[in-house]
Amino acid sequence: MRILVAEPIAEEGVARLRAEHEVDERPGITRDELCSILAGYDGLVVRSQVQVDRDIISAGGSRLQVIGRAGVGVDNVDLDAATAAGITVVNAPTGNTIAAAEHTLALLSGVARRIAAADASVRRGEWKRSEFTGLELRGRTLGIVGLGKIGQAIAARAVAMEMTVLASDPYVTAEQAALHGVELVAFDSLIRRADVVTVHVPLTRATRGLIGREQIARMKPGAIVLNVARGGVIDEAAVAEGLASGHLGGAGIDVFETEPPTGSPLLAAPNTILTPHLGASTAEAQVLVAEEIADQVLDVLAGRPARYAVNAPLITPETARAIAPYLPLAEVLGRFFAQFARGGVRTITLDIGGELAAVDASPLAAAVLRGIIETSTTQRVNLVNAAALAKARGITLVERKTPDAGAFAAQLSVSGESGGRTTTVAGTVAGGETRLTRLNEYRLDIELSDVMLITHHRDRPGMIGRIGQTLGAADVNISAMHVGRSAPRADALMILALDEDVPPDVEAAIRTQESVVELWTIRLGRDR
Secondary structure (H helix, E strand, O other), X not given: OEEXXXXXXXXXXXXXXXXXXXXXXXXXXXXXXXXXXXXXXXXEEEOOOOOEOHHHHHHOOOOOOEEEEOOOOOXXXXXXXXXXXXOEEEEOOOOOHHHHHHHHXXXXXXXXXXXXXXXXXXXXXXXXXXXXXXXXXXXXXXXEEOOOHHHHXXXXXXXXXXXXXXXXXXOOOHHHHHOOOOEEOOXXXXXXXOOEEEEOOOOOOOOOOOEOHHHHHHOOOOEEEEEOOOOOOEOHHHHHHHHHHOOEEEEEEOOOOOOOOOOOHHHHOOOEEEOOOOOOOOHHHHHHHHHHHHHHHHHHHOOOOOOOEOOOOOOOHHHHHHHHHHHHHHHHHHHHHHHHHOOOOOEEEEEEEEHHHHOOOHHHHHHHHHHHHOOOOOOOOOOOOHHHHHHHOOOEEEEEEEOOOOOOOEEEEEEEEEOOEEEEEEEEEEOOEEEEEEEOOEEXXXXXXXXXXXXXXXXXXOHHHHHHHHHHHOXXXXXXXXXXXXXXXXXXXXXXEEOOOOOHHHHHHHHOOOOEEEEEEEEOOOOO
16 A cells, blocks of 8 residues: 655654555645645645645545544544545554653743743843742642643643642543542633643634633633643633733743744743744654554554544554454444345444443444445445444434343344334354344344345245255355244245355346245445
8 A cells, every 4th residue: 555644754653654555755745746646545644734624635535544643633634524535534642642741841840930031131141030030839739621641641740749730621530530649620610729721632613712811810810821732722812911911920832823823922922931832842752653653554554443543433452352353243234234124224223242242332333334334335434434424314323232142252233123124133253253143033143155145935845945956057056054934834034155146037036936025135245
């Protein structure tokens, strides 16, 4: 496969990509050039300068599979457009954790002790010690907005500095925060109580302008504001006003709404330390980020779930190991169900039984939807866009879990109603094989194959033989068979696994047999 690296990343990451695929490095590529060549690549790697918008994603055509952002924030990638196109977007959220945490605390120390201003004074030949009396951080309260990996790393270091640490994060419990020596509080409480407020959240509609005039007005007099997250999370004009009025004691800013921040009011504000987006700029972080993004891109191109996919179900290594054997089963069951039910199902129920009930099964649900949808579209369908495509088609999936999987360690069952008839298809994985364990009310055990012929017929002597002879005459080989029946000489369901596809005239010949009520040819291979 071919990967385009459009911005510089550490050579260690490029080497990992080159070990498995062809890599073109094009730092400084123009937008027009990128649009003109992107359709020839399977993967794209960027940092923060290249804006991967809807037009560029469209230029990737049907070949582009993955966009790798070498860093944490992905606001330079149009996630909606990528998701609609079935393109996985991955980032590298842990490689720069320590670098960003250390830079945050470096800014805090610099502002608290007025280091930049003191340095400039000395260089001017001055010795004005009394003008640069600073603040001790011990005993002061640090408020962290966003207790993710970076927030946690900052908390650990602040606790070691004998600071009191508060945090606000809707996705963290009080118990989880306490493990890091942090008191979890509401955002408004944090704003009122903290001597220092540092933000570590992504830039979204909800977080843009999170620290504005109203929040600054409620802060303690002399409070310090830090931003080593994303430009736009704080209102730069409001912070500059707070500094000019003396209500804020200082600010350490590494990221800006516009970079470079030409014209930003912070450039003229007092008691500031401004750095040019250096949060991840350590030699160690650059290598770690490059290696982490390379691994994510390689996972996607190899068909493996990426741990840090931004627009796909998040899969931990533990979950990946548990569900990996069942992802192909889930997809095949979805494909089987769509053909067996013959459309019209709007609400689908996925029952997850046995050991799988203990793990996050959202990737299994996405795989089922992928199997269902791809039988009726030429659009690329994968774990990234399956849920969105299903929603657009008016399809709802309901997930249920139970510890009971019958005689199996785990079992998946897909069911739904259409035209007053309920269709159920269930399966499991045994000995590395995907096996069908139930069709409607019939219990069975047969390996799933690319082509399966199913007949609903009256249980009459010679029926199985006649169908077998018809297939044999057409040189269609039967590899496995299962027959279930409701009662002797009543209704029967026969499932045949075949080595070859069934020609239309052979299907027609079987349908004309007197006892055949209904016939399905289920094609499970993607190329069918």
